[in-house]
Amino acid sequence: MGRLKKYLHDYIQNPLDPYINASLGEEYENIGQGAAALSYFLRAAELTYESDPEFAYCCILKTWLQLHRTGRRPNYENEQLQTAISFLPTRPEAYLHLSLQHSAKEEWKPSYMYACLGLEYINKNPLPYNVEYPGDYMLLFQKAYTSWYIGQREESKKLWTELYYIDTLPHHKDIIKSNLINFGIEINPTPTAWHEPLTYTFEDDHQFLKHKFTGASLIDKNYSQCYQDLFVLTALEGKRNGIYLEVGAGQPFYGNNTALLKEFGWQGISFDVDESLIQMWREQRPDDFIINQDATRFDFTLSGVDHIDYLQLDIDPPANTFKVLENIPFDKISFSVITYEHDYYVDDTKSYRDKSRKILEENGYILIAGNISPDLNSPYEDWWVNPKYISEATINKMKNINQEVLFAKDYMFKYLS
Amino acid sequence: MVDNLAKIVLNNGGKIAPLIIPGNLTDGTGLCNVSVFIDTNGEILANIRHVHYSLYHSEFNQKFYCKWGCLAYLNPEDDISLKTGNYLCKLNPKTLEVDSYQKIDTSNHDIPPVWDFHGLEDVRVFRWDDIFYVCGVRRDVKPDGEGRMELCEVNWNKDNCVEVTRDRIEPPSGHTYLEKNWMPVLDMPYHFVRWADPLEVVKVDPKTKSSEIVISKDYNLSLPLGLRGSSQVIPFSKGRICITHECNFFHHPGHHKDAQYYHRFMIWDEDWNLLRLSKPFKFMAAQIEFNTGLAIKDNNFIITFGYQDNAAYALEMPINLLDSLEWED
Numbered sequence: 176m177g178r179l180k181k182y183l184h185d186y187i188q189n190p191l192d193p194y195i196n197a198s199l200g201e202e203y204e205n206i207g208q209g210a211a212a213l214s215y216f217l218r219a220a221e222l223t224y225e226s227d228p229e230f231a232y233c234c235i236l237k238t239w240l241q242l243h244r245t246g247r248r249p250n251y252e253n254e255q256l257q258t259a260i261s262f263l264p265t266r267p268e269a270y271l272h273l274s275l276q277h278s279a280k281e282e283w284k285p286s287y288m289y290a291c292l293g294l295e296y297i298n299k300n301p302l303p304y305n306v307e308y309p310g311d312y313m314l315l316f317q318k319a320y321t322s323w324y325i326g327q328r329e330e331s332k333k334l335w336t337e338l339y340y341i342d343t344l345p346h347h348k349d350i351i352k353s354n355l356i357n358f359g360i361e362i363n364p365t366p367t368a369w370h371e372p373l374t375y376t377f378e379d380d381h382q383f384l385k386h387k388f389t390g391a392s393l394i395d396k397n398y399s400q401c402y403q404d405l406f407v408l409t410a411l412e413g414k415r416n417g418i419y420l421e422v423g424a425g426q427p428f429y430g431n432n433t434a435l436l437k438e439f440g441w442q443g444i445s446f447d448v449d450e451s452l453i454q455m456w457r458e459q460r461p462d463d464f465i466i467n468q469d470a471t472r473f474d475f476t477l478s479g480v481d482h483i484d485y486l487q488l489d490i491d492p493p494a495n496t497f498k499v500l501e502n503i504p505f506d507k508i509s510f511s512v513i514t515y516e517h518d519y520y521v522d523d524t525k526s527y528r529d530k531s532r533k534i535l536e537e538n539g540y541i542l543i544a545g546n547i548s549p550d551l552n553s554p555y556e557d558w559w560v561n562p563k564y565i566s567e568a569t570i571n572k573m574k575n576i577n578q579e580v581l582f583a584k585d586y587m588f589k590y591l592s
Numbered sequence: 593m594v595d596n597l598a599k600i601v602l603n604n605g606g607k608i609a610p611l612i613i614p615g616n617l618t619d620g621t622g623l624c625n626v627s628v629f630i631d632t633n634g635e636i637l638a639n640i641r642h643v644h645y646s647l648y649h650s651e652f653n654q655k656f657y658c659k660w661g662c663l664a665y666l667n668p669e670d671d672i673s674l675k676t677g678n679y680l681c682k683l684n685p686k687t688l689e690v691d692s693y694q695k696i697d698t699s700n701h702d703i704p705p706v707w708d709f710h711g712l713e714d715v716r717v718f719r720w721d722d723i724f725y726v727c728g729v730r731r732d733v734k735p736d737g738e739g740r741m742e743l744c745e746v747n748w749n750k751d752n753c754v755e756v757t758r759d760r761i762e763p764p765s766g767h768t769y770l771e772k773n774w775m776p777v778l779d780m781p782y783h784f785v786r787w788a789d790p791l792e793v794v795k796v797d798p799k800t801k802s803s804e805i806v807i808s809k810d811y812n813l814s815l816p817l818g819l820r821g822s823s824q825v826i827p828f829s830k831g832r833i834c835i836t837h838e839c840n841f842f843h844h845p846g847h848h849k850d851a852q853y854y855h856r857f858m859i860w861d862e863d864w865n866l867l868r869l870s871k872p873f874k875f876m877a878a879q880i881e882f883n884t885g886l887a888i889k890d891n892n893f894i895i896t897f898g899y900q901d902n903a904a905y906a907l908e909m910p911i912n913l914l915d916s917l918e919w920e921d
Contacts, residue, residue: 176610176612176689179610180609180610183608183610184602184608186876187596187598187599187602187608187876188599188602190596190876190877190878191877203903206612206615207614207615207616207620208612208615208620208623208903209615209619209620209621209646210620210621210622210623210645210646210647210901210902210903211610211622211623211899211902211903212620213646213648213902214647214649214878214899214900214902214903217648217649217650217651217656218651218652220655220656221650221651221652221653221654221655221656222652224653224655224656235656238648241620241646242646242666244620245619245620245621245646246619246668247668247669247670247671248666248667248668248669249669250659250669251648251658251659251666251669254658254659255658258656258657258658262656
């Protein structure tokens with residue numbers, strides 16, 4: 176409210192200053208007051224129509240953004256985007272949003288057309304305010320996406336390949352990788368396939384849990400890709416306030432193995448080398464400790480603890496995950512539960528699964544779930560427990576190590592036949 | 593004409609506060625037309641009107657039309673009815689910001705709307721005979737959109753904010769299509785200023801829902817636009833004061849409808865003789881502004897208004913600043 180009042184006072188002193196109008200609009204937008212924001216941005220646009228056309232264009236896009244966030248006004252949104260283009264046709268942002276608008280309605284031709292038009296006007300200076308334009312790559316992304324549907328499939332493949340080497344937001348990168356795999360396009364380094372998380376919800380799945388650990392009934396949903404979070408709580412009987420070490424953190428919630436543990440009061444340290452993911456963590460899990468370092472070289476004894484309840488090892492490719500495993504000082508730190516991603520199904524050497532098993536067995540860990548897979552043909556993880564900390568009864572109940580592919584759903588749940 | 597009353601106020605010891613209801617309750621659509629009232633215990637109460645549209649108003653040289661021109665109500669496209677809800681609020685006495693709020697629950701008296709304007713519009717808040725009322729115009733109960741002032745008792749405590757009674761007031765003589773902006777006279781229970789020029793004060797009988805003209809005066813004003821009601825009429829000095837509004841509808845060069853709203857202070861003696869009428873003013877230099885609240889706390893007016901139907905504000909104005917305004921001869 177402080178900044179809002181400041182800009183309100185500034186506005187009252189000079190209501191015809193377009194930049195103050197826009198600042199006030201931005202503050203209203205920041206607190207979810209889209210209608211008020213629309214008024215001030217529209218004034219700013221009117222006041223800079225001749226003097227600062229790029230600013231006016233940006234402010235018109237801001238009026239679109241307020242309507243977009245309010246929702247239920249698609250034609251008005253469309254109108255504002257067209258107004259922006261009519262006023263300044265040589266900037267890319269409004270083309271992108273029109274392309275997105277059409278593709279959301281599966282109107283592939285106009286979506287493709289606006290993507291192509293936008294690409295004619297890229298490499299501009301950024302606008303003064305955020306108009307939800309992630310970057311020029313997004314126009315290329317839209318062109319790749321829509322060209323597939325209008326029969327330009329070779330062009331689509333070429334564009335997805337091109338996009339692989341461009342910096343994008345993580346969720347866009349995941350889509351790009353997925354499409355490359357779907358189209359059978361080989362990229363060096365070989366991308367690892369991403370499988371959508373197998374979701375657990377209380378309503379649908381709780382009744383079928385193989386082991387209803389303490390507190391299971393309090394879980395509405397999980398986050399992991401293959402129920403790793405539920406497995407950890409199963410092995411540790413719903414332990415609260417545990418400690419984790421998460422190598423290859425990924426996103427803070429989506430597909431993440433420690434987000435649910437945090438709801439059980441756990442704390443720990445996470446590692447990832449992707450700066451964009453680090454930023455997501457800072458925004459979405461600001462209280463959690465994440466380190467942007469190469470875990471293959473990190474000195475884990477610096478943590479000062481001698482026992483950790485859960486160790487996750489999951490970085491691509493398999494060789495790197497194995498390097499981290501070799502770097503873990505098992506003589507100084509013990510773990511209760513370990514999930515290890517060997518990515519056997521995409522490991523060209525077919526060696527890292529066996530090498531990892533040898534190390535973990537030598538250090539006294541028991542394989543409890545081998546070749547866990549998100550589907551029926553992608554064995555990618557082994558799950559391990561330390562018999563010093565996990566009861567014999569739990570091990571006997573959950574052990575399943577003799578299958579080439581262990582579908583995670585079958586492992587975690589017991590369905591009525 | 594004063595084109596920016598807020599600037600004069602801020603530069604002379606006054607203050608202003610934006611009035612906010614969280615966007616997750618309103619989808620960020622318009623908050624406007626606030627009415628303010630100082631309750632018997634000294635609390636500052638206010639009603640904020642929430643509309644389900646964002647007003648698109650292209651001012652100045654009107655370069656950026658939307659689909660419907662320079663002035664348009666951007667309702668949800670799957671529901672173009674003009675919906676109003678009302679939030680009763682307690683304002684912080686130091687900052688004038690909203691301390692707490694509750695939406696008025698009108699479900700006891702609502703019927704399925706039969707006209708496109710839903711809800712009680714441009715509410716004024718006040719207390720008469722120790723009963724807390726809101727009063728505004730409702731148009732959703734007749735298929736032709738006939739509008740009548742409705743006087744509604746509200747039971748408001750920390751747990752509830754419920755419309756207890758609803759009385760639809762018929763005009764004093766003959767059929768009219770639309771009655772709105774009647775200004776409640778706070779020291780004369782059940783009296784409203786229906787017209788400010790010529791003056792027409794009506795008395796309402798809540799039992800029969802009828803009204804009768806009890807005072808008429810013609811001040812022989814020669815004004816370009818008609819004076820319409822805005823705030824409540826409140827005791828002031830030995831008489832009364834209110835804020836009126838005028839509306840100038842015009843068609844701009846593109847032939848689309850546009851509007852300019854102006855306001856004035858109007859001061860009477862105890863016998864309704866007109867003492868002073870200010871020249872028109874703008875609150876914050878916008879074309880569309882609308883006041884529905886005026887109160888006195890200590891040595892200040894508290895004036896509440898909507899800006900472009902999209903934002904709501906409370907302005908605290910030292911009373912002695914009245915003399916620095918421009919007044920009609």
